[in-house]
Amino acid sequence: MGNAGKTTNSDWLRRSLMTLVQAGGGGERASNHTAFVVDQLGRAIVAGEYPPETMIPLDPDLCEMFGVSRTVVREAKKTLIAKGLIQSKAKVGTHVRPANEWTMFDQDVMRWHATVKNPTRFYEELFEIRMIFEPAAAAQAAARTNRIACAQLYELCDDLARADSRADFALADYEFHKEVLRLSGNRFLQSLGDLVQTALYSLFLSDQGAALSDRREKVAQSHRAIVAAIASGAPQEAREAMRRVIQDGYWNAVPEKAALL
Template sequence: MILKSAISGSITRNSHARVVDELGKAIVGGIYSPGAVLPGDAELAERFDVSRTVLREAMKTLTAKGLVVPKARIGTRVTERSTWNLFDGDVLIWHLESGNDPEFISNLAEMRLSFEPFAANLAAKRANGAEIARLFACVEAMEKADAMDSFAVADLEFHLTLLEISKNPFMFSVGSLIEAALVTSFRLSSPNGEPRRQKATSDAHRTIVKAIAAGNGNEAATAMQAVIIDGRDRIAGQITRS
């Protein structure tokens, strides 16, 4: 969902989702800072041209994401960032849309480094031949991609497939973090259109698969770590130059 939204540049939203999206972006983007009280129901209902029922449901959604908390006789207050659910796809999108924050991107890379290399290690121990073939197919799709969006989709498919074949369900549940990181890469530094770099990136992913196929977990983990660090540094370089 995150990547598809970034590729298309838009997403169809009903009234409830539109209110959630606009208020969520305003909160994450700092228009409403932690501790601030949101405008009252009447004002927001008029602003978004929605019923009080739709507005209440939107507030429940934002509350579930950890962004706001209702306070009796006070109103709906924005919570501290430490309570926000950063594993939530919408919250990640709002972070990405609020600008290229080097600290956020660095934190995202640190999280990936904490679990993806280990997932690669597990895959080397648990993957069967058909699953390894799926990974090789993803690499081939990356190498042959003739557009940025097709490269990004193949890249995402590679990493989500690897989490899946680690056969640890908790691994797959954090796939949204990878998707957010690849959206940033898609927007700032996709190698598509640069044949040499596209091949180098594809080869780096192929190195991971070869290590998994050989049953060498340590090599697979090291190769995955190198891929994540390379992507992180490339994005940081683009932000510095922009």
């Protein structure tokens, strides 16, 4: 499916999705102790177990809680500080920073948001930001791209239509949107691929819509409409087709929103 050379981001998404469909759903402890502590604390903070401005447990307590050394705890805290989730002050301790100061474009921070119990607001924010840049990327691609350059996009549409599992479907979807960003020719737009990846990962987690077999061809057709517009050099049509795809995906993830329309 797609290019022979997979990117690191694609590999990350594949591992994440495969973990979810395996027995245990990712409950096993990570082999890297620091990564394990970062993941557990990060999830807890995003889930609100440690509200903003409250203190997280002291290092000795964290060592006992996770069964790790102080070195591991210190490294984990450094990582969470870099992600904007916590702040450490000498003789005071380590407290959780306000949510509006978190690094939301960080891959882990977005992933943690996708796994909270009621992530509706997170989906809304993802929907809003995707509606800003992805239709623009599709329009830009239409202004730059010829039919030959769209061959990969058509192949990925076929992958969507014949996906045997939700994981394969999500991967094909991610590769499609990443390719549109690449075809835009804008490096800033291309760098937003991580955001698309996490958005699709979160939609995969929340999928409450029809069975995959009932909708994969419909989704593939809506994606083919994007490709047709890009291949025809029709920026406005490409923009609108991308808007419809993103909106449909959002409604499928948050069906109560669609019911209000």
